[in-house]
Amino acid sequence: MKTSKNLIIVGGVAAVVVVIIVVYLLIGSYSPAGTNYTAPEESSSQNVASSPTPIPPPESAPTPSPEPPPVTLPPPAHSSETFNVAISNFAYAPSEIHIKVGDKIIWTNEDSVGHTVTSDSGSELDSALFGKNETYEHVFNTSGNFTYHCTPHKFMTGKVIVE
Numbered sequence: 376m377k378t379s380k381n382l383i384i385v386g387g388v389a390a391v392v393v394v395i396i397v398v399y400l401l402i403g404s405y406s407p408a409g410t411n412y413t414a415p416e417e418s419s420s421q422n423v424a425s426s427p428t429p430i431p432p433p434e435s436a437p438t439p440s441p442e443p444p445p446v447t448l449p450p451p452a453h454s455s456e457t458f459n460v461a462i463s464n465f466a467y468a469p470s471e472i473h474i475k476v477g478d479k480i481i482w483t484n485e486d487s488v489g490h491t492v493t494s495d496s497g498s499e500l501d502s503a504l505f506g507k508n509e510t511y512e513h514v515f516n517t518s519g520n521f522t523y524h525c526t527p528h529k530f531m532t533g534k535v536i537v538e
């Protein structure tokens with residue numbers, strides 16, 4: 376009989392001790408964890424949420440700016456043409472060219488020696504001395520035959536027929 380009563384008492388005391396320990400653990404874990412952990416999590420979440428918001432605005436802004444440039448009108452090139460005359464080995468090539476009023480001719484010097492494009496009479500063509508890979512261009516606004524030569528090399532001659 377005495378042993379059974381002792382076991383009941385020991386068991387009851389042990390149960391109370393276990394309950395007390397459990398209550399202390401619960402109180403101890405709730406009070407510090409609830410106050411200390413919630414504060415840093417909220418502040419960190421606000422910082423993370425605030426940083427991504429300024430990114431979207433700059434992406435939508437640059438799209439409307441590149442549209443205005445293509446508003447260039449090239450109709451004058453439709454009527455007139457550009458022709459090229461090379462200056463190579465002390466000769467104009469082609470030496471005679473047929474164009475229409477308003478057309479442009481571009482002479483390109485391919486020699487290492489300087490040349491000119493100079494009218495035989497009048498001042499329709501009157502270039503300066505230009506060197507290798509340099510150009511002289513002229514638009515013919517009147518019809519007629521325009522013969523020209525190179526000032527330092529009189530044997531270099533050419534002819535432009537404007538119709």
Ligand SMILES: [Cu+2]
Nearest residue numbers: 490491525528
């Ligand atoms: Cu020349």
